[in-house]
Amino acid sequence: MILAPLTRGCNLPYRRLCADFGCKVAFGEMIYARNLLKGDAVEHARLRRAPNEGGLFGVQIATNDVEEAVASLKLIKAAGQIDFVDLNCGCPINEATRRGLGSAMLRNPNRLAELVLGIVEADVGIPLTVKVRLGADNKNNVMRVSKEMRDAGAAALTIHGRTAQQRYSNAANWDEIAKVVAESRDSDMLIVGNGDILTHEDARAKIESTGVDSVMVGRGALEKPWIFQEFETGVRWNPSARDRVAVYRRLAQYNKDHFRDDARGRKMASYFFPWHFEFLCRYHSSKNDIQSRWIDDGDMPPLDTLLACKNTFAHRRIADILWDSVGDEEAVAKLTEFAEGGEFSSLLSAVIGDGGGGGGGGEELSNIPGNDKKVRKRRSMKPKRTEEEIEQIRAERKLKRERLGMTDHEHVNGGRRGGN
Template sequence: MEETTEKEYGNGNGNGVTKRDISPAPVASVIDGMDAQYYKVDDAPATKKIKLNDTESPTVDARDKGIARIKPEFLIPKPGKSTILAPPDDDDAEAGGTKRKKERGQNKNRRFAKAREVLKFCESLKDGEGTCKFGNDCKFEHDVAKYISSKPADLDGTCPVFDAIGFCPSGLKCRWLHSHYIVEAGKLLVDEDKKVKSGREINRIDRDTQNTLQKKKFPVPKSDQILPYLDALKEHDTKEQNTFNSEVKTEEDEQKEKKDLAATYIEPPFLPSEKRPLNLHHAKILSPLTTVGNLPFRRLCRWFGADVTYSEMALALPLLQGSKSEWALPRSHTSEIPRFGVQIAAPKIWQAVKATEVLASACETQISGIQDFNLNCGCPIDLIYRSGAGSALLDSASKLVRMLKGMNYVSGEVPVTAKIRMGTRDNHPNAKKLVTRLVNEGDVAAITLHGRSRQQRYTRVADWNYISETAEIVRDMYEAKDENNKEQRERRKVWFIGNGDCYSWRDWWDGVEKYNVDSVMIARGALIKPWIFEEIDAKQYLDKSATERLDMIRKFAHFGLEHWGSDEYGINNCRRFLCEFLSFSCRYVPVGILEVMPPKIQDRPPMWRGRNELETLLGSGDYKDWIKISEMFLGPVHESFDFKPKHKSNAYDAEG
């Protein structure tokens, strides 16, 4: 819980794909007919590249703590009131909502109404062909002419989905039906050439697989084999912990006992050195993000140059139960291949292991549909933590080790990775000790460390010094491996990734050059400005014009229509997730109006206006403005649509 009509994706780092032209398409046609005064873009500046050197960079003293200083000519005075915008609650950026008591202005348990047709048309006939197996007993409409006449007037222009992939999966239900339907012939158009060449979504499961999962009949032979061993390993660890023995066992004795337990295997597991290689050296990585890290947003980030993307966090148990909504999360677009990972969270070892095996066998791992299985060990929200998943695993190291060992056994050639935090409590970080153990066990191909504790959530800056110290431990362990020991000699490097407060190209390069990590994973920085991946390549701040940013929103909307559909239901979904995206992107302060550089993710600006009215609109924190922006690309709001912003107490009600 993706992407493009476009071009060949790539990163220019030898991954077999070439970087394409990313020049923005004109948006003048989108704005035609809109309120010229409100959406004036004639004075929108061209993209500027602002390059900072050491002599130009202001001193730390020039920066007011926590405040993004704006050039005086762009400030909006508000006498008698604080002009500094309140910091938003970013718990949802990584893991959805939170249940803390002192939330201000959050809408809990949000519900979104589904679009309802005046006349419900039978799904079996939406492609204009086929027959309904229920015949006259079907409760839905079968008369095509009657259904089309009951629909609202089509939206202007060409169907973005048909234009992108050569056909429209929404069929007769499409809101741009006139652009790909011949009324006289009663036939939907198909561009076969474009259909063959266009990208597609993968990692889907069919109805039979879903039914098998729901009936608990999906075969998991590897899990059935490894789980008894993991239980025995737990008993062994418990016995060692509870038994007082004056005779201290050597490390050799410990390894021998574990090998005896491992001898119960029918077939040996893949060693990390035998799995598909994972190369994260200086890779530009988009973090797993809940809600806003959906497929269309990931496509957008790929378009801007992201090398690696991850699915939204999927819960293991709903995956095993065949939940349709949960299985939508591992779905990816071919533009994300071959560097796409699936993140899962689980409170129980058997859930994580079985979910990994199901994903490995049901998804297209053989064509590199999944790069790695990432275990979430850092989610801070109460719902996940109290269940024993996410960051709760940081306090159960032995359980975490067994979980990763089991996932590594059942994942076949696909490597296993982990994402952790510094610890659960501010004053008791345990990541160094945990990382040392994970590297020694040899079951993970990469570890990502978020430089905050669970208790911190997103308050205060990330501790990159701690990340650097942990990175040194991993590096030293790799360099100190015993070349005479076959197992250590064949052990691959464990990639170590830093995460936290990466908002600019300077933050990213500082991570890899000053803090010794192999790469930096980007989360909120990409939500606020997805072109951060371009900045990293260019090593420059890119002052995107308002028209370029509007074109970015257009791309997201079109990617969303491909993903959710171009019928009213799909448009409502796309509009909702576009508004979620705009709730982050509106926080971007153009570098051209900043008085002090570099920008920091934790800084909040005073009230400001843009260099033109469109730029001001794109910086609006009012959700009603987000809906106005969505109407540029998705048409007028349907009467069934409502949107409750996460940090507002009132909801939007469509005007009838």
């Protein structure tokens, strides 16, 4: 089971946590090859592996130029911490596709094959893998793309069972992945399946039914990092709320180790750590409810209620408490106190209280019953933006500022130039 190259999700502290639970193959966050070659500090930081990542660690690059790709692979190899490099040909967000990167490359399989062949023939000394989708648009051309990748010499091909146009809607089409496996049976190129792997049972079932060499997990690992342990042992772990607090506090410690336990480090970690609770809060012990965003247990203890909360303000508070707690018992006590206190009650009642009044900045919460034990219905609201859409909006705004010749300082200060 492979941890997917998730933007924001595959930061070093979280990979370290997954490694604790037996993750043996992991990716860092995607790197733009051009920015890496320009010396971008953020991109270079993504070349670091966690201290306990003793298995295989790879990085994923976005590029459509042979010279740029080869130069970046040489730099990555020189870093001395990377076992393989993956070429991103599956990212569907506009920030990548408008540059001719990511899934846009699937529109021209011949050009993609030339790129992969050029990288392989450069013989940098580090294996090249490729990640794709079924196609760029609704047109499915994965069979042709897979043949081109085999002929070009890719070491492995990861296939997400949706087209780029589908993004993350509809179920992943594993039948198409199985066809590629059958076609590639006599090839040395490994086939990895990706899409809708939310439990270790899902992973085993897909491996057995399609014959893929491995599966890649994204959202399933974000919801429960112990999925790797379950996959290895074949035994489902149903951690109590106290168990989960211990796991989450360990993640807080790993963030402190990586970013440092000071004001600057805490600010840097705040981009990642609270965000993880958007997924961790979705955990539910029932196999059938693992994807559910709404909890209907009428008698949930306060701590369980808090950990199931979908509100981002609550996530920040949870993150702060875990960061400041010295041990697991202190974390449990402080989180329970917050869960039983007026601040959290007000937060709940503002969104899911009697009458379903608004509040909490419009953020979504679990459908937790009130004191009358009646299950509240989901409020009608606009679909929540995905992380990819949010990143796309940020990137487009930044590009607009750059076109206007506006620095970040000028943007923060209302576009004013010059002195005070």
